[in-house]
Amino acid sequence: MNRIRVSRRVSAFIIFLVLLIPGLLVLTGCQEVFTYSLFEGMQRDFSSLPREQKIRYAKDVLASGDSSAMAEIYDEIVAMAAEDPELYLLAADLAMGASGISDVIGDFMSDPDSFDYESDLASVDLVMLSNVADNVLAAETAGLSGISEEHYAAAAGAEILQFLEGGGDLGTVDWSNSTTAAASGPEIENAYNFLISAGQNPAEFSDIFGS
Secondary structure, eight states: OHHHHHHHHHHHHHHHHHHHHHHHHHHHHHHHHOOOOOOTTOOSOGGGSOHHHHHHHHHHHHHHTOHHHHHHHHHHHHHHHTTOTTHHHHHHHHHHHHHTHHHHHHHHHHOGGGOOHHHHHTTSOHHHHHHHHHHHHHHHHTTOOOOOHHHHHHHHHHHHHHHHHTTOOGGGOOOSSHHHHHTTOHHHHHHHHHHHHTTOOTHHHHHHHTO
């Protein structure tokens, strides 16, 4: 029974991987586009920088792939987003990078046979990962237009992983519609809606997991 459960969790991670790949490719593209230095030798604290420099620095840190640096500036960018909702999407990207999931996915893609669900996911900051979905929801609530399918897919993947790490079993989820999905809890309800917004068909998950 445990082996079946782990197998389902690994299968779910593969789905999660598929959902996140577009967003990760966007971040990889950012690493090619953003060529700013990381303000080496900057003496002032990040919080004391003018607004535009904070945004520029945040994008630079995002492009660098430095998860620790992303975590350090995340709260400030979220606070700024309250007045500039477009920054919620930057905050979502920072949260994904700061969670450490990108490194896990990179390792999985380079050597899938060595992947161990329990040990490899232990390094992921699940609180930070949950912020991906929170920021996409905040952007929606603020009426922000132009939220990308990549952001919605990443948010869905983050919610599904939260559900799994909380002891959930995707085999018990009925993905037929938003009402049946919501019966499995708020993470799945959000994931369902995010998947629809990302142009995905959540009902296909029922076939995969036999619910």
